[in-house]
Amino acid sequence: MDQRIIGMIENVVGKEGYSTKTADLYTYGFDASIFHNSPDIVVQPRTTEQVSEIMKIANSERIPVVPRGAGTGLCGSAVPMKGGIVLAMQKMDKIKNVSVEDLWVDVEAGCVYDDLNRELLKHGFFFPPSPGSAEACQVGGMVATNASGMRAVKYGATRDFVLGLTFVKADGEIVRAGTRTIKDSSGYQLARLMCGSEGTLGVITEVTFKIATKPKKSASCLCGFDDVEDAGRCIAGLIAKPLIPASCELMDSVSIEAVNKARGNPLPACKAICIVEVDGETDEIIHRDLKIVEEVAKEKGAISVTPSFDAKEISKWTDARKSVMTSLSALKPGYSSVSLADDMGVPVSRVPEAVKAFQGIAAKYGVTIATYGHASDGNLHTKMLIDPTDKDEWERGVKAVDEIFDVCIELGGTVTGEHGVGISKAPNYMKERASELSSIIAIKKAMDPENILNPGKMEQWHGSILTHLRYPCKEII
Numbered sequence: 001m002d003q004r005i006i007g008m009i010e011n012v013v014g015k016e017g018y019s020t021k022t023a024d025l026y027t028y029g030f031d032a033s034i035f036h037n038s039p040d041i042v043v044q045p046r047t048t049e050q051v052s053e054i055m056k057i058a059n060s061e062r063i064p065v066v067p068r069g070a071g072t073g074l075c076g077s078a079v080p081m082k083g084g085i086v087l088a089m090q091k092m093d094k095i096k097n098v099s100v101e102d103l104w105v106d107v108e109a110g111c112v113y114d115d116l117n118r119e120l121l122k123h124g125f126f127f128p129p130s131p132g133s134a135e136a137c138q139v140g141g142m143v144a145t146n147a148s149g150m151r152a153v154k155y156g157a158t159r160d161f162v163l164g165l166t167f168v169k170a171d172g173e174i175v176r177a178g179t180r181t182i183k184d185s186s187g188y189q190l191a192r193l194m195c196g197s198e199g200t201l202g203v204i205t206e207v208t209f210k211i212a213t214k215p216k217k218s219a220s221c222l223c224g225f226d227d228v229e230d231a232g233r234c235i236a237g238l239i240a241k242p243l244i245p246a247s248c249e250l251m252d253s254v255s256i257e258a259v260n261k262a263r264g265n266p267l268p269a270c271k272a273i274c275i276v277e278v279d280g281e282t283d284e285i286i287h288r289d290l291k292i293v294e295e296v297a298k299e300k301g302a303i304s305v306t307p308s309f310d311a312k313e314i315s316k317w318t319d320a321r322k323s324v325m326t327s328l329s330a331l332k333p334g335y336s337s338v339s340l341a342d343d344m345g346v347p348v349s350r351v352p353e354a355v356k357a358f359q360g361i362a363a364k365y366g367v368t369i370a371t372y373g374h375a376s377d378g379n380l381h382t383k384m385l386i387d388p389t390d391k392d393e394w395e396r397g398v399k400a401v402d403e404i405f406d407v408c409i410e411l412g413g414t415v416t417g418e419h420g421v422g423i424s425k426a427p428n429y430m431k432e433r434a435s436e437l438s439s440i441i442a443i444k445k446a447m448d449p450e451n452i453l454n455p456g457k458m459e460q461w462h463g464s465i466l467t468h469l470r471y472p473c474k475e476i477i
């Protein structure tokens, strides 16, 4: 980047507010996906006004800008594929106002999810989505990907909590969208449009979230099965009862084996596991709901049912579930756990069919796939174990991925339940959303006519997904 532009940026954020050091550029070229590409400069703004000034420079000089939260995204959406400016939001992390009477909190986009909840818990409230990356991801990144997690089945995704937000448009205009009221029926819901926009429509600088009361009691039940389809049927059976669990996590045999190998057998050895959490205000409610879980699990063929009120035991189970992604590599030395088709959503009643189909596809292409996820909202994660130096294995992996996505779309599902599109989902997202594409393209053009905001992502990605890889095979097709 030329000195003239660096000087203009320095005038806005000062010497401490940016870096062009090689190590920083390299680091900010990653997120948690399979991709890497370095930006030309990393800028860390402290105010909405600074973001606005940076955007004015970028827009007039036609420089790509990638807003960045914590870089925990799994699809490459925060990787600056075309270089330019990475706008890293971590210095805008203030919780500005908690209004419990009005049920909202005003928070800056760079605030970490767990930090926000630590503050809200002091008042007996919480912001429920609970992504697996809770201790790192930022609320701005959560809005931009419409993140969710274990508790979405009962409480909803990030989108369901956004009352309003402030964002900066590509030309630097500062927009306050939405309200601070629980209800809002006034026209286009611009704040909602920013949910899932992945940094392509504006830079989110502040958010007003609705907050929820934290239930006083909870307990969990670990159900083991010798057939993954039975586990899927158990989940659908619970919902149909009706019992909406606080969370319900599914793990298949590959996930269980990997976690038991990597972490010293925290789980019973079986073909599938459901960890069902129930919550409520009284012990009576918890006991009643746990009994329903036990009954349904046995009716659907559970071979073991272990209810627990013990926080230590429950966190051993949830830690085990959260560690699938990292544990998978323990199954084959030299192999890496990669995010390719990593978070499809299907209707809950189709979860058993989907999981069975994924296993068939893995066998067909000779790749190892672990399936797990927040299955009570139909959200299934698949991680693939790949030798990252083997081109042939990558190619078989991508063929498997395409078939997995086809199955999900056929079952009435989506290629991404919570992680977003970025690059790795782009081709199949366009397939899934074919009838929305012309409107999507028109919205992007209207909001960002110079195409400087996170260019080349989502509907703009037309190449292979095996490109700019962070692994030794950098380009495959």
Ligand SMILES: Cc1cc2nc3c(=O)[nH]c(=O)nc-3n(C[C@H](O)[C@H](O)[C@H](O)COP(=O)(O)OP(=O)(O)OC[C@H]3O[C@@H](n4cnc5c(N)ncnc54)[C@H](O)[C@@H]3O)c2cc1C
Binding pocket: 031, 032, 066, 067, 068, 069, 070, 071, 072, 073, 074, 077, 078, 089, 109, 110, 130, 131, 132, 133, 136, 137, 138, 139, 140, 141, 142, 143, 144, 145, 146, 147, 148, 149, 150, 197, 198, 199, 200, 202, 203, 204, 205, 325, 418, 419, 420, 454
């Ligand atoms: C171990 C692990 C577990 C995970 N578990 C879950 C899970 O359970 N549920 C889930 O939904 N996701 C999960 N994820 C994915 C990821 O954590 C989420 O997508 C998260 O919301 C990303 O937040 P971030 O701050 O890291 O954003 P980043 O990865 O930095 O960015 C993600 C996208 O948001 C855009 N963006 C970031 N901040 C802004 C902003 N202020 N304004 C405009 N655009 C912005 C970026 O440009 C990019 O397109 C997981 C990831 C990991 C590594």
